[in-house]
Amino acid sequence: MGKKTGAQILIESLLKENVEVVFGLPGGQALPIFDAIHGSELNFILTRHEQAASHMADGYARSTGKPGVCIVTSGPGATNIVTGLATAYMDSAPMVAISGQVATDVIGQDAFQEADTIGITRPVTKHNFLVKDVKDLARIIKEAFYIATTGRPGPVLVDVPVDVQRSVCEFVYPEKVEIRSYKPNYNGHIGQIKKAAEVINRSERPVFYIGTGVVVSNAQDEILELSKKADIPVTNTLLAVGAYPFDSKLSLGMLGMHGTYCANKCIQSADVIIAVGARFDDRCTGKICDFARKAKIIHIDIDPTAISKIVDVDIPVVGDAKTVLKEMLGLVNTKEHKDWIKTVGVWKEEHPLSYDTNDNKLHPQYVIEKISDLTKGEAIITTEVGQHQMWSAQYYKAKYSRLFLSSGGLGTMGFGYPAAIGAKFGNPNKEVIAIAGDGSFQMNMQEMAVAVLNNIDVKVIILNNQYLGNVRQWQEMFYSKRYSHSCLAKRKECPKWCNTPNRAVCPVYIPDFVKWAESYGVLGIRVTDKKDVELALKKMLETKGSVVIDMWVEIEENIFPMIPAGASLDDMIIRMNG
Amino acid sequence: MRHTLSVLVENNSGVLARISALFAARGFNIASLSVNETEEPAISRITIVVKGNESILEQVTKQLNKLVDVIKVTDFKDIGYIERELALIKITAVNKTSRDEIIRVAGVFRARIIDISPDSVIAEISGDESRLSAFMKAILPYGVKETCKTGVSVLCRGNAGKIK
Numbered sequence: 001m002g003k004k005t006g007a008q009i010l011i012e013s014l015l016k017e018n019v020e021v022v023f024g025l026p027g028g029q030a031l032p033i034f035d036a037i038h039g040s041e042l043n044f045i046l047t048r049h050e051q052a053a054s055h056m057a058d059g060y061a062r063s064t065g066k067p068g069v070c071i072v073t074s075g076p077g078a079t080n081i082v083t084g085l086a087t088a089y090m091d092s093a094p095m096v097a098i099s100g101q102v103a104t105d106v107i108g109q110d111a112f113q114e115a116d117t118i119g120i121t122r123p124v125t126k127h128n129f130l131v132k133d134v135k136d137l138a139r140i141i142k143e144a145f146y147i148a149t150t151g152r153p154g155p156v157l158v159d160v161p162v163d164v165q166r167s168v169c170e171f172v173y174p175e176k177v178e179i180r181s182y183k184p185n186y187n188g189h190i191g192q193i194k195k196a197a198e199v200i201n202r203s204e205r206p207v208f209y210i211g212t213g214v215v216v217s218n219a220q221d222e223i224l225e226l227s228k229k230a231d232i233p234v235t236n237t238l239l240a241v242g243a244y245p246f247d248s249k250l251s252l253g254m255l256g257m258h259g260t261y262c263a264n265k266c267i268q269s270a271d272v273i274i275a276v277g278a279r280f281d282d283r284c285t286g287k288i289c290d291f292a293r294k295a296k297i298i299h300i301d302i303d304p305t306a307i308s309k310i311v312d313v314d315i316p317v318v319g320d321a322k323t324v325l326k327e328m329l330g331l332v333n334t335k336e337h338k339d340w341i342k343t344v345g346v347w348k349e350e351h352p353l354s355y356d357t358n359d360n361k362l363h364p365q366y367v368i369e370k371i372s373d374l375t376k377g378e379a380i381i382t383t384e385v386g387q388h389q390m391w392s393a394q395y396y397k398a399k400y401s402r403l404f405l406s407s408g409g410l411g412t413m414g415f416g417y418p419a420a421i422g423a424k425f426g427n428p429n430k431e432v433i434a435i436a437g438d439g440s441f442q443m444n445m446q447e448m449a450v451a452v453l454n455n456i457d458v459k460v461i462i463l464n465n466q467y468l469g470n471v472r473q474w475q476e477m478f479y480s481k482r483y484s485h486s487c488l489a490k491r492k493e494c495p496k497w498c499n500t501p502n503r504a505v506c507p508v509y510i511p512d513f514v515k516w517a518e519s520y521g522v523l524g525i526r527v528t529d530k531k532d533v534e535l536a537l538k539k540m541l542e543t544k545g546s547v548v549i550d551m552w553v554e555i556e557e558n559i560f561p562m563i564p565a566g567a568s569l570d571d572m573i574i575r576m577n578g
Numbered sequence: 579m580r581h582t583l584s585v586l587v588e589n590n591s592g593v594l595a596r597i598s599a600l601f602a603a604r605g606f607n608i609a610s611l612s613v614n615e616t617e618e619p620a621i622s623r624i625t626i627v628v629k630g631n632e633s634i635l636e637q638v639t640k641q642l643n644k645l646v647d648v649i650k651v652t653d654f655k656d657i658g659y660i661e662r663e664l665a666l667i668k669i670t671a672v673n674k675t676s677r678d679e680i681i682r683v684a685g686v687f688r689a690r691i692i693d694i695s696p697d698s699v700i701a702e703i704s705g706d707e708s709r710l711s712a713f714m715k716a717i718l719p720y721g722v723k724e725t726c727k728t729g730v731s732v733l734c735r736g737n738a739g740k741i742k
Contacts (some may be wrong), residue, residue, distance in 0.1 A: 118592060123603050128647040130591070147646060181588055181649040305640040506612065 007165040008135040009034035010098065013141035014042060014174045019069050021045060021060065021425045023053035027073020028113060030100030037071075045425070045454060048446040050077050052418035054084020054452075055444070058093045059419025061407045063380055064216070067094040067148050072102035074100045075113030078159070079120060083412055085155045086124035090409025091239060092212050094153035096144050097125075097430035103163040104132055119158045127156030134167035139174050146177040151184030152303040153216060188319030188327065196274070196298045196315045197331035200230060203272035203296075205340045208234040209255065209284075212408075213277010213301060213321045214243045215401040222325035223276065224248075225491050229329070231337045233344050235263040237278050238389075239408045242398030252344070253353070256284040257563045258390040261351035262344055264561075266568045269343075270295045277301060277321045280310040281409065290568035300324050351561070351574050353394050362530045364388060364463045364553040367537075368395035371433060371461065379431035380405065380423050384416040384440025387469035390559045392435050414443030420458045421451050431541065432457070438464040438513075438550075439488055448520045451546050454527065459540050460548045465555045466501065466509055471556045477576075501555045517548035528552040580609065580707070581635050582732050585624040589615065593647045595691040597624060600645065606630065606638050610663070612729030621649065627730050657670055664704040664728045665727060666692075667714070670721030671699045680720055687713040698723055731739040 004012070010033060014022065016526045021043045026034040037044050047053040050072045057068030060468065062251055072081055078099040088095045090243075102111040118130045127147050129140045137160070144156040200206055202255050211417055214220060220243050227234050227250050234244045244251055252263040278284070285291040291311060299306070299313040300321055307316040317324050350414040355365040370383070377397040382405040383389040398404045404421060407415040420434035434441075441462050449457050471486040481499045490498065491507045517524030523543055527536045527550070540547040561572045587593045596615055601608050610627040628638055635653065642651045654661075671677040671694075680699055684691055689703035703713050707730070714722070 119595065122592075122596060122599055132591075180644065182646045303644070305637065305644050307640075309637060312633075 002171070003168045004171040005032065005036065005165065006031035006131075006137050006160065006167050006169075009134065009137050009169070009171045010141065010165070011036045011040045011042055011158065011516045012171060013138050013173055014069060015040070016392060017034070017067075017141070017145050020066075022069045022071055023047050023056040023422065024071035024131045025050050025053060025073070025077060026496040027077045027100060028076070029074035029102055029162045029184070030071065030165075031304065032162060033071060033098070033100065033160070044071075045450060047418070047450055049444065050080035051083050051414065052444045052447045052450075053392065054081040054095070054097060054448075055087065055412075055415050055418035056425070057086060057095050057097070058088045058415070058423030058574070059374040059382060059405055059422030060093055060426040061088070061093045061422075062091075063402050063423035065216075065402065065462070067096050067145055068422060069096050069098070072100070073113065074102055074117065076114045077113075079115055079119040082120060082124060083410075083414075085121055085157065087407050087410045087415055088155040089124050089126065091407065092153050092216060093155070094148040095155035096141075096148050097155060097157045099157060099159050100165070101130070101159045101161040104161045105163070107161065115571060117157070121157045124146055124155070125157050128157040130159045131161065131164050134164050134169045137164065138171060138282070142174045142177055143179060146179070147182060151182075152213075178460040185318055186320040186323050188300065188317040188324035190327065192315060192317045193225070193324060193327050196300075196317055197328055199272055199296055199298060199315060200274065201333045202233075204337065205270045206230070206232045206274060206337070207252075207266045207270040209237075209267065209273055209278050210234060210240050210243055210335075211237040211276070211278025212239040214240055216277065217320045219242070219322035219325050220401055222322055222329065226325055226329055226332060230332050230335050231341060232274070233266055233341065235259070235266060237281070237284055237408070238393050238406060240278070240401065241393050241396070241404035243401040246397045249341070249345070254393055256281075256286070256569075257565070258394065258559050258561065259284075260353060260394075261561055261572060261574060263323050264563070264572055265347045266344060267292050267295075273297050275299045275301070276325070279295050279306045285311065285569070286571075287566060287568040290570060299516035332338060341578070343383060348360045355557070360530055362528065362533065362551065362553050364465070364551070364557055365391050365395050366530065367461065367463060367533055367551055367553065368392050368435070370533055370537055371435070371449075372397045374534075375431055375433070375543060377403070379403065379433050380420070382406065382416040382420040382432070382434045383425060384436045384443070384486050385411045385413045385470075386437045386440055387473065387557070387559050388435055388437045388440075388463040391463070413440040417444050417458075417460065418447050421456055424456050424458050431459070433459045433461060435461050435463065438462050438466060438509075439468040448517070448522065448546065452520050452522060455545070457545055459546065461540075462513055462548065462550050463553050464509070464513070464550050465553050466503070466558065467555065469557075470559070472556070476556070476558070477562075478564065503552065503555070513548055513550040517546075520546070522546040522548060525548065526550045526552065579631060579635070581628050581630070582628045582654045582659075582730055583628060583639065583642070584652045584654065584732055585626060585648060586616070587624055588647045588649065589620050589622045589640065590647055593622065594624065596645055596647060597626075600641055601638075604637065604641060606634060610727070610729045612731060615652055625732050627732050638733050652734065654734065656672065659732050660705055660735065661706045661730055661732045663710055663716065663730045664702065665710050665714075666726045667701045667703070667717060667722060668698050668724040669701060669717055670697065670723055672697045676720055680717065683716050687716065689713055
């Protein structure tokens with residue numbers, strides 16, 4: 001095969017793994033790697049910030065199901081991707097991150113741009129490797145991809161000291177992986193599956209509670225079939241938006257803190273909950289001791305640690321969602337739950353998702369509804385974190401899974417825009433729209449350079465309410481309207497205790513997102529009136545290349561329904577004054 | 579509830595850090611910890627004594643198993659095993675009377691006196707936790723100056739704890 005340097009081995013290993021695109025930023029201790037990239041066919045995308053590189057890799061991964069890859073330098077390069085790794089880890093996104101490291105003989109000496117990358121990233125990765133010998137490099141890369149993509153997927157980091165990048169050895173890429181201590185279990189225990197099926201067959205008020213695991217294992221068809229066969233309504237987590245057809249009468253929408261009234265009612269009234277690839281996150285369960293008190297809980301998950309971590313599970317099934325559900329399909333009886341489905345229908349009608357449609361104000365929910373209509377729910381939507389994220393989850397009718405990308409577990413502001421760029425690299429033929437708040441967008445908006453320079457056609461819609469809106473909502477509801485440091489328009493001259501925002505008197509908002517977009521040679525549109533929304537969105541969709549729409553939405557709009565943090569799912573606030 | 583876990587791990591650098599970090603991050607308490615190479619140099623055995631209820635133990639075991647470097651976790655709850663720990667205890671002994679008494683007490687517990695200094699003696703005792711703590715309790719009134727324990731070593735009887 002011939003001898004190669006560690007850097008060459010690394011790049012060729014990535015090509016062997018069929019890596020289509022790598023995001024990142026060079027630096028001193030990664031120079032041999034970047035030199036090897038220069039002479040290779042690897043498609044490398046230079047980002048403006050390493051954090052964004054990690055989110056791009058994540059967005060690519062979530063939208064395609066394939067592992068996302070980023071390469072950064074040592075020290076600050078590596079610490080800058082920590083947020084991206086933690087984001088991917090919480091949401092089970094497969095990623096391989098490569099970091100440069102100082103030479104092995106100076107590790108531990110506080111060398112320039114040295115950081116204990118392995119130590120720092122240990123709690124936010126599925127696994128990490130420090131490569132001490134070039135002979136191990138190819139095997140480690142192979143293992144990194146294997147670990148990242150199998151079982152419950154997650155990010156894996158490989159730290160490569162600069163002398164290892166320069167060292168030379170024979171390159172043989174391993175055909176197979178054999179890790180005796182890592183053997184994910186895909187097939188559920190048949191005895192457990194039978195038990196679960198019996199409980200489902202006897203149930204009168206069953207509910208499916210589906211999460212990321214359904215998306216990861218591509219089990220949408222099985223959930224659909226099983227729910228129809230046994231007449232079981234389905235609620236989804238934030239990350240499983242699109243995994244179940246929203247227009248089905250069995251669809252309940254999202255559950256939890258900002259979930260639908262009917263989803264939360266169903267959970268609280270169910271006699272059996274079948275959780276599939278969901279982890280009973282506190283945003284879904286509310287107060288644990290009041291969660292689904294009447295229900296027996298079946299939990300299908302590939303990660304044994306997810307089972308009975310938060311909620312005591314009656315029937316655990318450890319395995320891959322698709323494999324287990326397929327098995328279950330043969331064991332679950334065809335059945336109708338007429339009374340139950342009727343009750344569900346009543347709840348749906350009692351309090352559907354709603355906002356003021358009678359006034360002519362520009363409500364953010366309206367914008368999302370229009371995006372949903374105009375794209376027919378077929379566009380990839382990414383979100384940042386905050387109010388716009390919840391409105392997007394509530395009102396964007398994603399047709400399939402992998403069309404709604406959002407940082408659920410970690411709640412990372414600054415995720416959405418780079419994730420959209422990453423998603424577009426993986427899906428060049430799909431419309432990709434980043435929906436952002438004016439706060440979140442500013443956390444990684446520098447990446448517009450990457451979109452423009454690479455002809456990446458990502459649309460940005462900023463729901464601009466001049467606030468860190470979710471923080472402001474909590475301050476309004478739970479802190480007596482004391483808007484402490486949530487206003488993004490506030491200047492030194494403003495009254496200290498202002499809680500009466502009004503665009504007519506507030507200081508001019510900066511940045512001017514339209515001018516800012518124009519400085520990148522990108523079309524910027526400002527919309528301040530409801531009647532202009534549709535036209536602007538159409539113009540955006542017709543335009544080739546990046547577009548930024550700065551939507552000046554209602555400033556003090558709140559997300560409803562809402563369950564206050566720590567309260568029970570029974571304590572839903574449907575509307576502020578109602 | 580006190581549990582002794584035997585964790586067989588790949589003898590990679592940083593594996594102990596992974597395990598201790600897991601305990602710290604998840605809020606589990608380690609009562610005792612010992613790490614050794616095994617008969618197979620690529621594998622280390624980490625013996626951990628954990629205090630907690632059943633559900634904590636279940637999570638600890640699962641979380642340990644989830645670590646890529648962990649080969650096998652054995653909870654010595656339901657299988658026969660041998661447990662030993664060695665302790666060195668420096669006890670105040672300023673005169674012959676107290677020295678003689680300490681030597682007598684040590685004899686009862688089959689502890690050995692391995693050092694005698696003008697104002698203290700050092701006793702060595704090995705055994706399971708109850709034996710060690712009983713000796714400690716008996717010797718406490720004489721004044722314990724310093725102690726050092728090795729951490730628990732455990733092996734199961736027969737074949738139950740072998741690597742698959």
